[in-house]
Amino acid sequence: MTAYTSALRSKVLPHFGKLNVKNLFAYTPNLMLWGGASFAGIFVFVEGWPLFQQTMFSKIPILGQHWIKESDPEDLPQ
Numbered sequence: 001m002t003a004y005t006s007a008l009r010s011k012v013l014p015h016f017g018k019l020n021v022k023n024l025f026a027y028t029p030n031l032m033l034w035g036g037a038s039f040a041g042i043f044v045f046v047e048g049w050p051l052f053q054q055t056m057f058s059k060i061p062i063l064g065q066h067w068i069k070e071s072d073p074e075d076l077p078q
Contacts, residue, residue, distance in 0.1 A: 013020045019027075046052045053067040 013022075047057065057067040058064045
C-alpha cells in the first residue's frame with residue numbers, strides 16, 4: 001500500500017548566502033587553482049625587492065644562489 005502525505009516535506013541545509021557544503025566542494029578545484037595562481041603572482045611581483053630577496057628567495061635550497069649578490073672587493077666603494 002502507498003503512503004501519501006498531505007504536506008510537502010523539505011530540509012533546510014546550513015548555508016552562507018547561496019553557498020552550502022555541496023557547492024563549496026564543487027568550487028574547491030577552482031578556488032585552489034586561483035589561489036595558487038595568486039600566490040605565484042605575488043612571488044613574481046616581489047621578486048625584485050631586496051627585502052624579499054634576502055629573507056625568502058635566497059633561502060630556497062637549490063635556486064637560492066641566484067639571489068645572493070657577491071661583488072668583487074675592487075667594485076665596492078670605500
